[in-house]
Every structure is written in C-alpha cells, then in structure tokens.
Amino acid sequence: DGDLTLLWAEWQGRRPEWELTDMVVWVTGASGGIGEELAYQLSKLGVSLVLSARRVHELERVKRRCLENGNLKEKDILVLPLDLTDRSSHEMATKAVLQEFGKIDILVNNGGRSQRSLVVDASLDVYKELIELNYLGTVSLTKCVLPHMIERKQGKIVTVNSVLGIIAAPLSSGYCASKHALRGFFNGLRTELATYPGIIISNICPGPVQSNIVHNALTEEVTKAVGSGGDQSYKMATSRCVRLMLVSMANDLKEVWIADQPFLSMTYLWQYMPTWAWWITNKVGKKRIENFKSGVDADAYFKTWKAKHD
Numbered sequence: 499d500g501d502l503t504l505l506w507a508e509w510q511g512r513r514p515e516w517e518l519t520d521m522v523v524w525v526t527g528a529s530g531g532i533g534e535e536l537a538y539q540l541s542k543l544g545v546s547l548v549l550s551a552r553r554v555h556e557l558e559r560v561k562r563r564c565l566e567n568g569n570l571k572e573k574d575i576l577v578l579p580l581d582l583t584d585r586s587s588h589e590m591a592t593k594a595v596l597q598e599f600g601k602i603d604i605l606v607n608n609g610g611r612s613q614r615s616l617v618v619d620a621s622l623d624v625y626k627e628l629i630e631l632n633y634l635g636t637v638s639l640t641k642c643v644l645p646h647m648i649e650r651k652q653g654k655i656v657t658v659n660s661v662l663g664i665i666a667a668p669l670s671s672g673y674c675a676s677k678h679a680l681r682g683f684f685n686g687l688r689t690e691l692a693t694y695p696g697i698i699i700s701n702i703c704p705g706p707v708q709s710n711i712v713h714n715a716l717t718e719e720v721t722k723a724v725g726s727g728g729d730q731s732y733k734m735a736t737s738r739c740v741r742l743m744l745v746s747m748a749n750d751l752k753e754v755w756i757a758d759q760p761f762l763s764m765t766y767l768w769q770y771m772p773t774w775a776w777w778i779t780n781k782v783g784k785k786r787i788e789n790f791k792s793g794v795d796a797d798a799y800f801k802t803w804k805a806k807h808d
C-alpha cells in the first residue's frame with residue numbers, strides 16, 4: 499500500500515516516534531479527514547501543534563480530542579482559523595505561529611477540495627476555485643513560511659498532493675490540474691533549495707482514502723458541493739494513510755505514493771507503461787462516467803473489484 503521506498507523506510511528506516519518529537523507542526527485542513535487524523539497521531543508523538551482550517555468549532559473539537567487521547571497540554575496546541583483562499587491573511591497567520599512557538603519545523607499543506615463534474619458541464623468558476631484553493635492557497639502559505647525555514651536552514655514542507663497529481667481520472671479535471679500544478683511547483687522549489695539540504699520538500703500522493711473529500715467535492719457549480727460521501731468501504735483507512743505519511747516525514751522522503759491496490763499498480767503502470775495505462779484508464783473511466791450520469795457513486799465498481807480480491 500505504499501511505493502517501494504516508503505515501505506522500505508517503514509521496515510528499516512527511522513521511526514516517527516524517534517524523529518518527530520519536540521517539533522512544531524502546522525497542519526492545514528485539520529478540521530476533518532486526513533488532517534484531523536494527522537492531528538491525533540501527531541499529538542501522541544509529543545509535538546506542538548497548530549491546527550488550521552476555516553471552522554473554529556471543528557478545530558476546537560479536534561483540539562479537545564488531541565488533549566484527551568494524546569500526550570499534549572493545552573499550551574501545546576494552537577487553534578488558528580485560516581482560509582487558504584484568503585491569501586492576504588497568510589502572513590499574519592505565520593506571524594501568529596512564530597509568536598506562539600518561536601519556530602515552525604513542519605508545515606503540512608493538507609487543506610483542499612476535490613471535484614465531481616465533467617468538463618462540458620463545469621463552470622469556469624469551479625476551475626478558478628480549485629486553483630485558488632488547492633494551488634495558490636498552498637503556494638501562498640508556503641511562501642510565507644519559507645523565509646523562516648531558510649533563515650534556520652531547516653524545516654520540512656509536506657504537501658498532501660494525490661495520485662491524481664501524477665495520473666488523471668474523469669470528473670476531476672480541475673482537481674487533477676491543481677494537483678499537477680502543485681507537484682510542478684514543489685519539484686521546482688526543491689531544485690532551488692539544493693543549497694539548503696536541511697529543508698525537505700515532500701510530496702505525498704495518496705490514492706482513495708476514507709474522509710469527507712467526496713462529500714465536500716465541488717460539482718459543476720462552485721456554490722454546490724456533492725453533499726454525500728458515497729461508499730467509503732473500498733478506500734484506505736485514514737489511520738493507515740497518516741501512519742505512512744509520518745514514516746515519510748521521519749525519513750525525509752521527497753515523494754511517496756500511498757494507495758491500496760489496484761490504485762498503486764495503476765500509478766506504477768502510468769510511470770512505466772503509459773500507453774497501457776491509458777488503455778485501462780479509458781476503460782475504467784467510461785464506467786466511472788456511466789455511474790456518475792446514472793446517479794450512482796462514480797466509484798461503485800471498485801466495490802465489486804475489492805470484494806473479488808479481498
């Protein structure tokens with residue numbers, strides 16, 4: 499369920515419990531899904547946590563659970579409301595973190611939204627929103643934190659990308675574009691930081707993971723979200739995805755792929771045999787569009803596949 503370097507690191511590499519203690523970690527999109535689970539697992543490691551998203555009451559709920567289940571005290575967790583699309587607020591937010599904890603060791607760019615609509619139906623505003631949020635929001639926050647890391651000559655910028663930042667799928671063209679753009683940006687940034695080996699740029703590419711991502715996905719209109727989560731049973735458990743993310747952070751891996759089969763094999767196929775990968779993608783993609791058009795969960799066919807192979 500991880501690329502070979504990641505699985506090697508999990509087996510033989512440094513453990514998150516040794517490497518990530520005493521760090522200041524800022525997680526965006528911490529009010530749900532992967533970001534929320536990340537907060538819980540990090541809170542057990544004894545880090546100082548900054549929890550950001552738009553909804554304060556949800557962040558307070560996550561903070562309370564971190565305090566109940568983790569090793570942290572009230573003073574170790576800062577709830578910092580943040581809208582990634584409100585770029586003018588990012589500098590102030592960064593200052594607030596530095597004022598509270600004096601440093602930022604790890605920025606986890608996790609907040610984002612997906613898409614469920616065909617190119618022919620989706621308004622241009624949907625594409626604009628996905629670029630504003632997933633791409634420019636992430637770039638903006640990174641640019642605020644980067645000078646601090648350069649000054650200290652250390653830090654990790656971890657971005658929750660997606661396998662859809664490498665491959666593509668129907669109904670998600672704007673999402674794929676935003677994630678491809680992010681991968682290009684961070685690969686470019688990494689090349690510029692070659693003289694700062696202490697600053698790690700890490701690109702995390704999960705496949706389907708249990709979360710609210712489908713529920714919150716944009717449709718053909720920017721004002722309308724999907725509003726139902728669909729079937730989650732075929733997706734990777736959030737806790738497993740986050741554990742592998744922590745392994746990646748502890749071992750300074752530059753890009754990792756985290757996905758159950760057949761998604762992981764598909765990513766390898768795209769890497770090594772793009773022509774074959776296109777053949778399969780078009781076959782599966784057709785089914786995905788048919789399901790979507792008939793009002794069924796677009797990925798319902800994976801239930802049958804999983805049932806056969808489990």
Ligand SMILES: NC(=O)c1ccc[n+]([C@@H]2O[C@H](COP(=O)([O-])OP(=O)(O)OC[C@H]3O[C@@H](n4cnc5c(N)ncnc54)[C@H](O)[C@@H]3O)[C@@H](O)[C@H]2O)c1
Pocket residue numbers: 526527528529530531532533550551552553580581582583607608609610611612631658659660661703704705706707708709710711712714
């Ligand atoms: N779940 C998956 O299958 C999957 C797969 C690959 C990549 N990802 C990526 O993982 C990340 C987390 O997604 P998730 O699956 O946990 O989904 P989710 O919908 O459960 O969580 C998304 C988080 O982002 C926050 N967010 C949304 N808009 C925001 C804004 N304008 N400003 C600040 N925060 C905002 C939400 O409040 C929430 O906390 C996303 O970047 C997503 O693209 C998810």
